Structure formats: C-alpha cells, structure tokens
Amino acid sequence: xxxxLLCDHCGDEILNRNxxxxxxxxxxxxxxxTVYQLLVDNQLGTFYQLEEKSxxxxxxxxxxxxxxxxxxxxxxxxxxxxxxxxxxxxxFLPEIHCSSCIYLLENLPKILPAVTSCQVAFxxxxxxxxxxxxxxxxxxxxxxxxxxxxxxxxxxxxxxSKKFDKVFFYKLGVAGFAFGSIMLWSFPEYLGIxxxxxxxxxxxxYLSFFVSVPVxxxxxxxxxxxxYKAVRxxxxxxxxxxxxxxxxxxxxSVYTILTNGGxxxxxxxxxxxxxxxxxxxxxxxxxxSLSFERDYTSYFPVAVTRLTxxxxxxxxxEKINAGEILLIRNEEVIPCDSVLESDSAKIxxxxxTGESDPVYKYKGDFIYAGGKLLGQKITLKADKPSSRSLxxxxxxxxxxxxxxxxxxxxxxxxxxxxxxCVLVIAALASIAWMFIDPKRIPEIVVAVLIVxxxxxxxxxxxFTYGNIMKAxxxxxxxxxxxxxxxxxxxxxxxxxxxxGTLTESVHLHVRQTGDELTKEEKEMLCSLANSSxxxxxxxxxxxxxxxxxxxxxxxSDFLERVGLGLSGxxxxxxxxxxxxxxxxxxxxxxxxxxxxxxxxDKSGKFIFHSELRAGIKQLIxxxxxxxxxxxxxxxxxxxxxMESLVGNKANIRFNQSPKDKLDYVLELQxxxxxxxxxxxxxxxxxxxxxxxxxxxxxxxxxxxTPSSDAIIQAxxxxxxxxxxxxxxxxxxxxxxxxxxxxxYNLIGLSFATTGSLTPLVAAIxxxxxxxxxxxxxxxxxxxxxx
Amino acid sequence: MGIIYIMxxxxxxxxxxxxxxxxxxxxxxxxxxxxxxxxxxxxxxxxNDQQTNQTNNGNSEV
Numbered sequence: 001x002x003x004x005l006l007c008d009h010c011g012d013e014i015l016n017r018n019x020x021x022x023x024x025x026x027x028x029x030x031x032x033x034t035v036y037q038l039l040v041d042n043q044l045g046t047f048y049q050l051e052e053k054s055x056x057x058x059x060x061x062x063x064x065x066x067x068x069x070x071x072x073x074x075x076x077x078x079x080x081x082x083x084x085x086x087x088x089x090x091x092f093l094p095e096i097h098c099s100s101c102i103y104l105l106e107n108l109p110k111i112l113p114a115v116t117s118c119q120v121a122f123x124x125x126x127x128x129x130x131x132x133x134x135x136x137x138x139x140x141x142x143x144x145x146x147x148x149x150x151x152x153x154x155x156x157x158x159x160x161s162k163k164f165d166k167v168f169f170y171k172l173g174v175a176g177f178a179f180g181s182i183m184l185w186s187f188p189e190y191l192g193i194x195x196x197x198x199x200x201x202x203x204x205x206y207l208s209f210f211v212s213v214p215v216x217x218x219x220x221x222x223x224x225x226x227x228y229k230a231v232r233x234x235x236x237x238x239x240x241x242x243x244x245x246x247x248x249x250x251x252x253s254v255y256t257i258l259t260n261g262g263x264x265x266x267x268x269x270x271x272x273x274x275x276x277x278x279x280x281x282x283x284x285x286x287x288x289s290l291s292f293e294r295d296y297t298s299y300f301p302v303a304v305t306r307l308t309x310x311x312x313x314x315x316x317x318e319k320i321n322a323g324e325i326l327l328i329r330n331e332e333v334i335p336c337d338s339v340l341e342s343d344s345a346k347i348x349x350x351x352x353t354g355e356s357d358p359v360y361k362y363k364g365d366f367i368y369a370g371g372k373l374l375g376q377k378i379t380l381k382a383d384k385p386s387s388r389s390l391x392x393x394x395x396x397x398x399x400x401x402x403x404x405x406x407x408x409x410x411x412x413x414x415x416x417x418x419x420x421c422v423l424v425i426a427a428l429a430s431i432a433w434m435f436i437d438p439k440r441i442p443e444i445v446v447a448v449l450i451v452x453x454x455x456x457x458x459x460x461x462x463f464t465y466g467n468i469m470k471a472x473x474x475x476x477x478x479x480x481x482x483x484x485x486x487x488x489x490x491x492x493x494x495x496x497x498x499x500g501t502l503t504e505s506v507h508l509h510v511r512q513t514g515d516e517l518t519k520e521e522k523e524m525l526c527s528l529a530n531s532s533x534x535x536x537x538x539x540x541x542x543x544x545x546x547x548x549x550x551x552x553x554x555x556s557d558f559l560e561r562v563g564l565g566l567s568g569x570x571x572x573x574x575x576x577x578x579x580x581x582x583x584x585x586x587x588x589x590x591x592x593x594x595x596x597x598x599x600x601d602k603s604g605k606f607i608f609h610s611e612l613r614a615g616i617k618q619l620i621x622x623x624x625x626x627x628x629x630x631x632x633x634x635x636x637x638x639x640x641x642m643e644s645l646v647g648n649k650a651n652i653r654f655n656q657s658p659k660d661k662l663d664y665v666l667e668l669q670x671x672x673x674x675x676x677x678x679x680x681x682x683x684x685x686x687x688x689x690x691x692x693x694x695x696x697x698x699x700x701x702x703x704x705t706p707s708s709d710a711i712i713q714a715x716x717x718x719x720x721x722x723x724x725x726x727x728x729x730x731x732x733x734x735x736x737x738x739x740x741x742x743x744y745n746l747i748g749l750s751f752a753t754t755g756s757l758t759p760l761v762a763a764i765x766x767x768x769x770x771x772x773x774x775x776x777x778x779x780x781x782x783x784x785x786x
Numbered sequence: 787m788g789i790i791y792i793m794x795x796x797x798x799x800x801x802x803x804x805x806x807x808x809x810x811x812x813x814x815x816x817x818x819x820x821x822x823x824x825x826x827x828x829x830x831x832x833x834n835d836q837q838t839n840q841t842n843n844g845n846s847e848v
Contacts, residue, residue, distance in 0.1 A: 177805040
C-alpha cells in the first residue's frame with residue numbers, strides 16, 4: 001500500500017511519480033515548488049499558516065502570453081494612471097479565494113521591490129497595484145502573478161455603472177436625513193402640545209418644508225420618471241400609484257404649511273421615499289465579483305500576433321482585417337474565421353460547439369473563430385474581421401437584455417387593479433361626502449390617495465425576492481437579479497446541455513476490453529500512462545488506481561508522440577498505448593473515444609464514456625413536474641446514457657449547432673412554454689439568452705461563463721429542484737406579504753374615508769406596515785432555510 | 787423658550803454634518819469593500835511586530 005501524498009503548496013494529491021522536494025516539503029509540480037521557495041525565501045511563510053489549502057497550482061506561462069501589454073494602445077486602456085515613474089493598475093485576479101491570498105498579494109512589494117503597493121479588494125477579486133515602470137514592465141508583472149498562481153484576467157470587464165450606484169446612495173442619504181430631521185421636529189405635533197406656541201410650530205413647519213424640497217426633487221426623481229414613462233406607454237406599473245400618493249402627500253402638506261396649519265404629512269412623505277429607496281437598494285443588489293453580461297469579447301484575446309512581411313507585430317483584435325496573416329500559439333484562441341496556412345492543426349472546439357474531441361484541420365481548411373489551438377503554433381489567414389465571425393454573429397443577432405428587465409411582473413399586475421380600486425374608492429367616498437359635507441371632498445380624496453400609497457406593497461417584492469436570492473447564493477446559485485426568481489417560478493420545461501452540464505468534462509468513465517491482463521501487466525500499462533499528462537492517460541491512471549495499481553515501474557526507451565500515443569519497454573516487454581493509427585498503422589472510424597494498447601502479445605482497448613455528474617440521476621427523478629429536454633453539440637455517442645436518463649426520446653437531440661439550440665428554445669416558447677435552459681459553453685449562449693431563465697454551469701464561478709440570468713456552481717447542479725422549490729416558496733411568501741400590506745391599506749382607507757386621517761395616524765400606519773412586511777418576508781425565508 | 791430655536795438649528799446642522807460625512811464616505815469608497823480590511827488588519831499587526839522586533843534588535847546591537 002502506498003499512502004497518499006499531498007502537495008505542500010496546492011494540497012492536491014501528487015499523482016506523478018516524480019515528486020518534487022525542497023527541504024522537508026514535497027510538491028506535485030515544479031510550479032508549486034517554485035512558489036513555495038519564493039515565499040519562504042521572502043519570509044512570507046505565514047501564507048501557509050493562515051488557511052489550509054491556500055496555495056494555487058500555477059499554470060505554465062506561455063513565453064509570449066502577456067506581450068500585448070507592452071503595446072501602448074492596449075496598455076493605456078487597461079491602466080488607471082501613469083506618470084513618468086509610476087503605473088497604477090487594477091487587475092482582476094479570479095484566483096483570489098482566501099485570506100492567505102490577501103496576505104500574499106499585499107506583501108507583493110517584499111518579493112518584487114519595484115511594486116510600491118498592492119491593495120486587494122477581496123469581494124471584487126481585484127488588486128490595485130502601483131509599481132515603478134522603469135524597473136518592472138507590466139507584462140513582467142502579469143507573468144510574475146501568473147507564476148505564483150494568480151493569472152490576471154484582461155477580458156473586457158465592463159465598468160458596471162459605479163457612478164450610478166453612488167448617486168443612488170446620495171439619494172438614500174438625503175431621504176434618510178430629511179426623514180429623521182422632520183420626525184424630530186414633528187414630535188410636539190405627535191404629542192399634541194403644538195398649539196401652545198404658534199411661532200414655534202410655524203418655524204418647524206417651514207424647516208420641514210425646506211428640508212423636504214431636495215427629497216422631492218432629488219431622491220424621488222426616479223419614481224416620477226418611471227411613472228411618466230408608464231403612463232405614456234399605457235403600461236401601468238406600481239410606480240404610478242406611488243407617484244400619485246407622493247404628489248397628493250406633498251401637495252397636501254405644502255398647503256397645510258402655507259396656511260399655517262402645521263407641518264402636515266412631511267414626516268410621512270420623507271419616510272415613504274426613504275423606505276422605498278431601501279427597497280430599491282435591496283432589489284438592485286448584485287454579486288459584485290460575478291459578471292452575467294459577458295459576451296464574446298471577454299472570451300476572445302485582447303490582442304493577437306500579426307505577421308507583416310514575416311515580421312511579428314502585436315495588434316488589437318479589433319484591428320484585424322480580412323486577408324492578414326496571424327500567428328497563433330499553443331492554447332491561444334482563434335480570434336476570427338480564417339483559413340489555415342500551416343500544414344495541420346489540432347483545435348479544441350469544446351467550449352464553442354460542445355463537441356468534446358479536438359478537431360484536426362489541414363492546410364487550406366476553413367477554421368471558425370472560438371476554437372483553442374492545441375500543440376504547435378500555426379499561421380492563419382484572416383477571412384473576416386473578428387466582429388463578423390460566425391460565432392459573434394450569434395450575439396449580434398439577438399439583443400437579449402432588453403427583453404428581461406429587472407421588474408416584477410406579478411407586482412405590476414397587482415398594481416393595475418390596485419390603482420383602479422383606489423380611484424373607485426376615492427370616487428365613492430366623494431359621492432358619500434357630497435351628502436355629508438361637500439366642502440370636505442377635496443380633503444377626503446387627497447387623504448384616500450395618501451393612505452393608499454402602496455409603500456408596503458412596493459417593499460414586499462424586493463425584500464422577499466432579495467432574501468430568497470441570498471438564500472440561493474449561500475447554496476451555490478447566483479442570480480443576476482431578483483426578478484429571475486419570478487420567472488423561475490413559472491418554468492414548465494427544462495432544457496439541459498449535455499457536455500459539461502449533465503456530464504462532467506473532466507472525469508471520464510473508462511472500460512477495458514480485449515485480452516485479460518495479469519497484475520504485473522497492468523502495472524506496466526499504468527506506469528506507461530503515468531508518464532504522460534494527456535487527459536486520456538490521466539483517466540487510465542485513475543481507472544487503475546481503483547484497482548490498487550499505481551504504476552511505479554521504471555520504463556526504458558520511453559517515447560511520447562504528441563497526438564498519437566506512448567511507447568516504452570519494461571525488461572523484455574514492449575508496451576504501446578495510443579490511437580489505432582499509432583498501434584496498427586491505419587485509421588478506424590468509431591463513434592466512441594478509444595485508446596488501444598499492446599503489451600507483449602496481448603492487446604485490447606480502453607473505451608471512454610462521459611460520466612454523469614454526481615446526483616444528476618436523482619435530480620432528473622426529482623424534476624417530475626417538468627418536461628426535460630437534452631440538447632448536445634456532440635456526436636450521438638452517449639445516446640443510450642441520455643435515453644436511460646430522460647426516457648422521452650423525442651426530447652433528446654444530438655449534433656446541435658448553437659443556432660439549432662436557440663431555435664429549439666424558441667420553438668418551445670412558441671408553444672407557450674416557459675423554458676429554463678442549463679448550459680455551460682459559448683455554444684449555449686444564444687439559447688441561454690433567449691430562454692426565460694438561462695443558468696450557466698461553472699466549476700469556478702469567477703471564470704468565463706456565457707451571459708446568463710444565473711450562474712450555478714457545478715457541484716450544486718443536482719440541487720436544481722431545491723432552487724425551483726425555493727422560487728415557488730418565494731411566490732407564497734409574496735402573497736402573504738401582499739395580503740398584509742393590503743390589510744394595512746384597508747385600515748388606512750377606513751380612516752381616510754371617514755375623514756379622520758391625521759398626520760399622526762399616517763405617521764404610524766406607514767412605517768408599521770412597511771416594517772411588518774419586511775420583517776415577515778425575512779422571517780418566512782429564514783424559516784425555510786432551517 | 788428662545789433657546790429651542792437655536793437647538794432646532796443646531797439639530798439641523800448636526801444632521802447635515804452627518805449627511806455630508808455619509809456622502810464623503812460613499813464618494814471615497816468606504817463602503818465598496820467590507821471584507822478585505824477586516825482581514826488586512828490582522829496582517830498589519832503581525833508585520834508591525836516583526837518590524838519592532840527588528841528595530842529592537844537593531845537597538846541592542848547599537
């Protein structure tokens with residue numbers, strides 16, 4: 001038995017036979033060891049004591065990966081500030097994940113003396129770095145960060161209207177300030193001692209008036225604009241009755257003040273606005289570090305190498321024209337539709353098409369943008385500019401965002417009836433008062449409008465959905481905004497992508513066929529596979545590991561031929577492992593992913609199957625109430641697996657292009673169905689965007705995900721039914737809250753219609769109703785969690 | 787009773803002062819990141835310890 005050895009930097013199991021050691025520590029790779037040495041040599045060993053498993057295994061840095069940072073045009077777009085000596089830049093480092101990361105990055109000046117300061121914003125996963133530009137190049141800084149495991153991400157991260165955010169908080173501040181002040185000055189009024197001193201009363205009234213002006217003009221502005229738009233487009237929403245109430249409240253109060261009748265309802269007015277803005281704040285809260293709006297530009301590289309007369313030159317991707325020659329290196333993304341100039345290339349389209357096997361292309365073949373090159377560098381001739389590639393057309397064709405505003409449909413429907421009821425009640429009350437005291441009719445109508453102002457109603461949706469969104473976030477589903485929950489509640493059909501969504505892209509299920517092998521032969525085969533880092537070799541090593549075979553033999557004459565296979569000798573036995581072409585000298589055509597082996601005179605093959613993610617079977621079983629569909633960009637090699645999963649064959653489609661997926665969703669919607677789409681790659685992006693709820697699956701939520709309504713951690717996908725259950729529960733909570741807030745409105749109306757509404761009654765009913773609704777929704781959601 | 791007018795004005799001024807502080811804090815990004823500073827403060831302590839140790843050592847050598 002061999003005990004499991006863990007890397008002292010990244011904490012992963014060490015699989016290779018070559019264990020890297022430094023002093024008493026052992027590491028899985030050279031990268032991890034280098035980082036460890038670097039940290040210990042700079043007295044930053046505390047890094048390992050702060051948290052367990054804090055290290056990140058660094059990826060290999062391509063020599064030229066960050067060269068584009070030295071192109072002035074590109075650099076000036078990325079940096080915050082530059083003078084003769086210093087550069088200030090905010091870098092997005094998605095790998096930041098624990099307090100050790102903060103410690104390491106903020107101590108960067110100790111390792112790199114040219115860096116004068118580094119400040120981490122953990123929630124945003126950003127680091128603000130200032131460095132001396134004469135001593136350190138930006139590309140060197142990026143390369144260094146990559147080397148210690150924090151590869152910076154230069155994708156186009158849109159500055160998400162930070163300015164708007166701040167203006168909103170000013171509005172909230174002003175409203176809160178006015179609310180507090182006016183309430184303080186209204187105390188004599190509440191206690192009934194105001195009539196003793198008319199001068200004082202007038203003084204406080206005018207003070208209130210003075211303070212309320214900015215609330216009306218600044219804080220409440222958005223409601224007026226929204227209501228105006230709603231009336232003009234004849235599409236009433238909740239902002240209309242709110243605005244009506246605000247205007248009635250303000251007009252009545254100003255009238256009272258000017259006629260020396262006391263401060264009127266100014267306290268209620270400021271309070272209304274304050275509470276409404278808090279509701280809005282709750283409604284618009286988002287996950288700061290996640291991006292739901294990424295389009296193709298953040299997947300494509302910022303810059304690419306262009307060859308002009310044999311000279312390499314780095315240019316921005318937007319500046320590429322048709323006919324230009326481009327140089328693409330290993331692991332780089334093809335930026336535009338183009339023709340291959342080199343002899344051959346192996347391209348991984350898994351993220352674009354969902355096809356999991358790499359595609360081979362030969363000289364003169366047409367290559368679509370979005371694939372990732374594997375292996376040797378190639379040259380291409382651009383056929384179209386990047387923005388007109390087939391892949392990017394998909395984005396340009398559909399303008400999705402406008403279709404899904406962050407508004408609550410249910411609330412807007414309710415508010416239409418609500419407005420009608422209020423107007424009817426006001427009319428009835430004025431008719432009744434015609435017989436009692438016609439002079440008081442205007443006062444009664446205004447009172448009805450004031451007391452019917454649906455403040456509590458407006459708060460119930462944002463708080464209920466906001467609390468549910470937080471609860472979902474804790475379980476691993478991150479919503480773009482709270483309105484998504486309402487749409488989740490209405491879903492009838494669920495469409496799954498196959499590769500990467502239902503099946504895991506990393507772990508493969510291995511089956512061995514052919515001649516029976518002895519334990520020793522298995523050891524030999526495993527040792528051969530262990531020498532390679534190819535994903536299929538790793539899968540074979542894992543497969544043998546389950547049989548307690550570790551492959552620790554020393555092979556001689558080891559040879560790896562990239563893309564073909566491996567060979568090696570153990571004592572007198574020759575072992576080969578690889579493609580049919582490599583072993584038998586000729587190609588075969590097969591729907592399966594296979595690797596052949598020969599060991600001495602025995603032979604056979606390994607067959608690889610995608611493996612379902614853990615818990616998917618139970619999930620499908622738990623989603624009985626929904627129609628399940630599976631779309632795959634892959635060949636139909638996992639058909640049986642999918643059929644056993646879904647049952648209904650008509651709902652399973654293979655060989656689906658991104659456009660096909662989108663059309664499939666549109667077709668369902670045309671039948672009146674509400675579609676929830678779950679997918680992971682660029683190939684799903686169109687379908688994700690057009691469906692009622694699009695959920696992107698991601699192993700790491702901070703990595704690139706296609707634009708979507710929500711991002712789910714891959715490990716939590718099997719709880720999808722729980723999340724859908726939560727959305728139904730949210731609707732229930734919302735109904736209860738609405739009932740409560742309407743009850744308060746009814747109580748208020750009974751005061752208003754009988755002509756006994758006073759500022760004091762309004763000042764009590766309004767906050768009490770709002771606080772109950774907010775408290776109720778919070779408590780009900782908390783209860784669900786337990 | 788004249789004093790109450792002054793008190794009212796003062797209450798308004800104090801409230802205004804707090805409003806301005808709030809706006810200043812928002813503007814300078816005091817509410818942008820509510821997690822990192824809570825972690826950072828722990829590191830600073832430790833670094834200061836090291837530094838004081840070093841200076842102490844320096845002094846003893848002198």
